[in-house]
Amino acid sequence: MAESVRSGLPRSAHPPIADYAFLSDCESNCLIAPSGAIEWMCLPRHDSPSVFGAILDRAAGSFRLGPYGVQVPAARRYLPGSLMLETTWKSPTGWLVVRDALLMGPWHDVSQRSLTHRRTPTDYDAEHCLLRTVKCVSGSVDLSMMCEPMFGYGRREATWRYEGPGYGVAVADCPDLGRNVALKLTTDLRLGLEGRTAQARTRMSQGDTAFVSLSWSALSPPRTWPEAIERMARTAEYWRQWINVGVFPDHAWSRYLARSALTLKGLTFAPTGALLAAPTTSLPETPHGERNWDYRYSWVRDSTFALWGLYTIGLDREANDFFSFLMEMCGGDQDIQIMYGIDGERELPEQTLDHLSGYEGARPVRVGNAAYLQNQHDVWGAILDSVYLHARSRDQVTESLWPFLKRQAEAAAKHWREPDHGIWESRGELQHFTSSKLMCWVAMDRGAKLALLHDEPGYADDWQAVADEIRADICTNGVDDRGVFVQRYGSTALDASVLLLPLLRFLPADDPRVRATVRAIADELTEDGMVLRYRVSETDDGLHGEEGTFTICSFWLVSALVEIGELDEATALCERLLSYASPLGLYAEEIDPLTGRHLGNFPQAFTHLAMINAIMHVIRSEEGEDTNTFLPASHRL
Numbered sequence: 230m231a232e233s234v235r236s237g238l239p240r241s242a243h244p245p246i247a248d249y250a251f252l253s254d255c256e257s258n259c260l261i262a263p264s265g266a267i268e269w270m271c272l273p274r275h276d277s278p279s280v281f282g283a284i285l286d287r288a289a290g291s292f293r294l295g296p297y298g299v300q301v302p303a304a305r306r307y308l309p310g311s312l313m314l315e316t317t318w319k320s321p322t323g324w325l326v327v328r329d330a331l332l333m334g335p336w337h338d339v340s341q342r343s344l345t346h347r348r349t350p351t352d353y354d355a356e357h358c359l360l361r362t363v364k365c366v367s368g369s370v371d372l373s374m375m376c377e378p379m380f381g382y383g384r385r386e387a388t389w390r391y392e393g394p395g396y397g398v399a400v401a402d403c404p405d406l407g408r409n410v411a412l413k414l415t416t417d418l419r420l421g422l423e424g425r426t427a428q429a430r431t432r433m434s435q436g437d438t439a440f441v442s443l444s445w446s447a448l449s450p451p452r453t454w455p456e457a458i459e460r461m462a463r464t465a466e467y468w469r470q471w472i473n474v475g476v477f478p479d480h481a482w483s484r485y486l487a488r489s490a491l492t493l494k495g496l497t498f499a500p501t502g503a504l505l506a507a508p509t510t511s512l513p514e515t516p517h518g519e520r521n522w523d524y525r526y527s528w529v530r531d532s533t534f535a536l537w538g539l540y541t542i543g544l545d546r547e548a549n550d551f552f553s554f555l556m557e558m559c560g561g562d563q564d565i566q567i568m569y570g571i572d573g574e575r576e577l578p579e580q581t582l583d584h585l586s587g588y589e590g591a592r593p594v595r596v597g598n599a600a601y602l603q604n605q606h607d608v609w610g611a612i613l614d615s616v617y618l619h620a621r622s623r624d625q626v627t628e629s630l631w632p633f634l635k636r637q638a639e640a641a642a643k644h645w646r647e648p649d650h651g652i653w654e655s656r657g658e659l660q661h662f663t664s665s666k667l668m669c670w671v672a673m674d675r676g677a678k679l680a681l682l683h684d685e686p687g688y689a690d691d692w693q694a695v696a697d698e699i700r701a702d703i704c705t706n707g708v709d710d711r712g713v714f715v716q717r718y719g720s721t722a723l724d725a726s727v728l729l730l731p732l733l734r735f736l737p738a739d740d741p742r743v744r745a746t747v748r749a750i751a752d753e754l755t756e757d758g759m760v761l762r763y764r765v766s767e768t769d770d771g772l773h774g775e776e777g778t779f780t781i782c783s784f785w786l787v788s789a790l791v792e793i794g795e796l797d798e799a800t801a802l803c804e805r806l807l808s809y810a811s812p813l814g815l816y817a818e819e820i821d822p823l824t825g826r827h828l829g830n831f832p833q834a835f836t837h838l839a840m841i842n843a844i845m846h847v848i849r850s851e852e853g854e855d856t857n858t859f860l861p862a863s864h865r866l
């Protein structure tokens with residue numbers, strides 16, 4: 230096996246995590262390797278078992294389209310303003326351009342209501358079809374297509390059969406897709422069915438075109454080149470219309486904002502309004518290590534923070550659907566959980582898939598996530614902060630929302646004194662985490678403001694009194710001798726989650742304790758300038774091994790540095806973090822500061838939402854705006 234020049238380790242069979250492209254139709258998604266192979270795709274939903282799983286085991290299925298004998302493209306880009314990928318290939322004899330998209334079309338369920346959508350219908354709907362088009366733009370090139378699904382996370386081979394008299398349509402039954410639905414390949418190439426592989430090879434000359442679609446529902450896939458082109462154009466229009474609602478500054482960093490917004494939108498699940506933390510499972514946080522988790526679920530914290538990020542750039546329509554999803558989850562007397570399945574599943578039992586070798590051998594591969602059983606006391610504050618933000622922009626709390634909000638505020642008031650698992654979902658002992666108490670303060674503070682908006686002054690007074698009590702408790706027990714806010718009561722360990730203190734307006738940014746905390750984190754909780762969540766040596770997180778720097782924390786530091794007036798330092802850090810973006814502008818959860826490699830699930834909502842807030846902090850500050858206007862009026866002290 231060849232060796233990598235940089236590390237001396239055997240060269241990996243896997244592309245670097247950051248080299249994958251992410252496509253979505255807001256119901257399912259896929260990751261495409263630079264080779265043109267789809268190496269991660271779960272059907273029919275984001276959280277279904279994988280059909281293509283080569284990212285987690287080279288034998289777990291893939292679907293490649295590209296020139297024969299060339300694995301590295303000349304260039305890749307997203308078509309501007311979209312989640313559509315264009316790959317340009319140069320072979321020794323010619324050039325090809327491949328475009329990939331998960332198709333969007335008009336709302337489908339016209340004569341009969343949808344069986345899966347619970348939110349208000351929109352004008353657009355997923356077409357349940359991955360379309361790949363190819364055009365030879367110069368010379369001649371041998372095109373190769375190999376579609377090798379392995380159903381059920383790599384457990385079952387496909388059995389292909391032709392449909393119709395010709396070579397253009399092949400189907401394979403897949404139980405995960407539901408009754409009477411098969412995986413269908415439709416193409417103007419001649420398909421050969423060789424065991425578990427459906428494949429095609431043809432020589433294309435300048436001006437020649439071809440398309441291949443993979444579909445998984447009763448909706449018709451495109452059957453001709455003109456139809457394929459028309460469907461691509463419709464999908465591009467969908468994305469452009471969506472992103473056009475956003476308000477983007479005329480700034481060199483705006484393209485990062487747009488890419489993050491599109492990524493967050495791609496992480497939504499349109500039928501229910503849920504948002505995923507990331508589309509993948511078990512991309513390792515430590516190379517070859519055990520910190521491998523399934524993120525294909527909707528965390529209340531990640532989702533409400535993501536809505537905050539979208540709101541910052543004027544994209545607030547997703548919030549209504551998510552709040553409807555949350556209210557559905559908390560119907561009756563049910564307490565809110567910290568996370569749900571994207572269709573509202575309450576149990577997400579964690580198991581390991583031991584037949585998969587893992588990304589670069591990182592095992593175990595997990596599905597499900599035991600964190601759903603945890604107590605994390607930031608959940609109420611995350612919701613109330615998010616609702617307050619959106620309620621302020623509409624200047625009201627709807628009648629139906631009020632009982633739900635009241636229950637969240639009452640839960641925070643009841644439990645804030647108790648220890649919990651904390652924002653980082655520690656698998657160690659329960660602790661009195663400072664950031665959990667902070668978020669309980671947020672719950673009571675925003676709850677009081679919402680009560681006033683709802684004309685309930687009695688609740689507003691009661692809840693404000695609890696907020697004041699929590700603030701006093703944090704300022705007594707959550708600060709060390711140096712005047713620095715610490716990770717947990719009774720310890721001097723640092724934790725990046727307290728960077729939220731100034732961002733959530735717990736104390737003014739010029740409070741000496743806030744300044745000391747931001748400085749301590751910048752100076753002592755960083756590796757080569759980038760921020761760790763905490764030091765694993767100081768925190769019983771119940772796990773082994775080191776982890777990379779946590780990118781959400783590095784972006785929080787940018788925002789917090791702006792808050793305390795360190796604009797040059799903030800700008801330099803933000804510039805540096807942006808230089809670590811993947812070639813397509815995406816981020817995983819963590820960055821290894823030594824190699825710059827992305828680690829963990831990809832692309833991750835947390836990182837993208839914090840990036841939006843950090844960039845907006847820097848830009849507004851550059852424009853000379855008062856720091857208190859970074860957040861909407863609701864967040865000012």
Ligand SMILES: OC[C@H]1O[C@H](O[C@H]2O[C@H](CO)[C@@H](O)[C@H](O)[C@H]2O)[C@H](O)[C@@H](O)[C@@H]1O
Pocket residue numbers: 506522523524528530531598599600652653654655656770835
């Ligand atoms: O570090 C251990 C925990 O790691 C995961 O949690 C992280 O990802 C979540 C989703 O983005 C995020 O909400 C949380 O703040 C992060 O710490 C994993 O999901 C947990 O099961 C695991 O205990």
